[in-house]
Amino acid sequence: MGRRAVVVSVGEELLDGRIVDTNAPWAARELLQLGYRVVAMHTVGDGRGELELLLRGLSGEVDLVVSTGGLGPTADDRTREEGAALLGAGLQEVPDAMAPLAASWARHHDQPPPEFFLAQARVPVGSQPLENPAGTAWGFALRTGGLLWLALPGPPGECAATWVEGGGRALAAAEVGDGAGIALAVLHTCGLPESRIEALVRDRMEQTGAVRLGITARPEGVSLSVLATPDGETSAGARLQSELDVLCERLGEWCWGRDTQTLAEVVLCALRERGQTLAVAESCTGGLLGGELTEVAGSSEVFLGGWVTYTDASKVRDLGVPEPLLAAHGAVSREVARAMAEGARARAGADWAVAVTGIAGPDGGSAEKPVGTVCFGWASPQGSGAVLRRQFARAGRASVRRQSVRDALDLLRRALAALPPLPDADRGA
């Protein structure tokens, strides 16, 4: 993989941890698609000379630097001064930029615009201005050593607009020859721990050359990213596809989707194709399962609604769970989970229903049913059933709940694909 890039984020608010940096991962994805490999990301503050020093160090090491931030109107916005210092030059006005900037000031103020505000229309002498169609601060592009530096504004909308419409992306793309592009895909799995997924694809991870794999484990599931570069006569896209063919066969029933797909989308799509509907009944997830399903635009075609039955009384009253069943098995039991699903399906008049009842913690556990014990029930035109899982509980309440939402959706996915239901499982401690 040829071209090397570095992403730099500028701002004390990042170093204080006040804001989470979403520009850097966005820039990384953009650069990957153009054929750059991002070898590092750096976050620096507003100190005089800091950015200049970093850029001097990167010159000769990498081909491209994309920076975000430090172009605003306040005293601690120093990116343009750092660029001028790097070139040993001063600042110059962007032709025709001052008048609109002054007009923008005049809309909110009676006084004429101050110097610091007008600085937003200046760029280092010797650099190329990059227009910011979503804001007032201009970006710039400059070359130093063998390196091209694209300086973009920090607010995410302005950053993206300056990149796409302001010409940053075109400059970065022009550095890369045809066919140097990278193709990227992410495969999502559910049902196996990271170590078992890795065992399925270990030899593919160890290959060197045109394809690189990475595994990421999150409460939502384990995902596998695949990055392909051109391989002799084979394009990156073709190389990616042949790797995906191998991987999908290896991952089999555990793989439920790719890239930006969510498990909720996959489930809703399968139901929509059959013209069937869904209802949910939730206890320990408290509404998160319904929330996840309705995050999908258009979910109302399939999803009829749900019950958050957080008390025993509401399980009886709203879902018709028999009181003797609750008394005999407790609210967290396969029996009650199944009855909740059957009740939700019948009362909503839905084709399918899924139910979750469990102990999310930190309190409420017992020796027999420790924190992390969660039961899932389902009901469908084909019948009903339930499973019990002991979730990995040490990561806390929020994690148990997220794992449970994922497992409820995966239970539906498997049932809709006529895959056998997963057996009871213990992921505990």
Place this chain on the structure above:
Amino acid sequence: MGRRAVVVSVGEELLDGRIVDTNAPWAARELLQLGYRVVAMHTVGDGRGELELLLRGLSGEVDLVVSTGGLGPTADDRTREEGAALLGAGLQEVPDAMAPLAASWARHHDQPPPEFFLAQARVPVGSQPLENPAGTAWGFALRTGGLLWLALPGPPGECAATWVEGGGRALAAAEVGDGAGIALAVLHTCGLPESRIEALVRDRMEQTGAVRLGITARPEGVSLSVLATPDGETSAGARLQSELDVLCERLGEWCWGRDTQTLAEVVLCALRERGQTLAVAESCTGGLLGGELTEVAGSSEVFLGGWVTYTDASKVRDLGVPEPLLAAHGAVSREVARAMAEGARARAGADWAVAVTGIAGPDGGSAEKPVGTVCFGWASPQGSGAVLRRQFARAGRASVRRQSVRDALDLLRRALAALPPLPDADRGA
């Protein structure tokens, strides 16, 4: 401010832009509170020698490095090898760690655990192991040159547990002398846009010296961070408190909490103090409001449950909303929101209920009721009512839903504090 720290995030999935790094800002906030100044953040990949080279460069430059990631069981997790290389040493087993690790493997596998999995219980010779109570991978602490390096696991829950319970924070704190500390607080507001909050505290933001303020706007609300350093004889804590006194008075009814508090916690706490209970009825938020409330441990004392009535039929059947009301005003109306709240309160037998019905988009909007139109109803022992808001819709469906959860909770907060309900509002475009 004396001690200098650097935060390092490790992982190709960060350099690919596959995940957003929330560990680095979290670590920065933790370090600030201990009295460190974070001078830079770096993200590096899994290449052999990369991390070692970075650490060598930082040795002599900064006092502390906190790294996250690269400690898992897969081949691309190299942090412990990099630590060993830095010390010119090998790896050693953490005493007593192997048996639980092998037991954890045995729950999912029939074969004995492979080498790469057991690597999680090894640390560089000469380092101090840091226990990870939330996962299987141990962290470690080592010294090189004048620098202390704390290596924490990447999954956020495990990272925090290793820092707090595993001893990382105690080691970092022990490096800092008394009185060097920084005091940090974040005040949370709801109900006013960023520019109005800024206008309330502008003079406080412009002060220089021992106190520094920052404003951050997110869909959850606008928050104000306050960072205080010692000021002559006054400790950082005392300086912080006197600034907070001023700010809380300025922010008045708009300020609902501080630091890690959530709006759901504040509402549940107010209800618990009164011995009262709550139910919810949700349409466009699809369960997210119940999900947010039940994220709070112990919420079952107060929260009885909820209904996700995603169809008109379910609003009638489950909440008793009169069909003529739906026909006359539509599902997204103050009238229906109020009827939903009244129905939820009566059927759950709760003291309070809140209801949300709106158009989250991207489809379903009209000229009269554009995307972003959301109605909130409430019912309490004192009566019932409803408001309409036009949320900021350009940020998309997920943002409209998050704004709506926040507004529903804030409506409850204000009612419980006997503050006047906010009037209908238009935040649109």
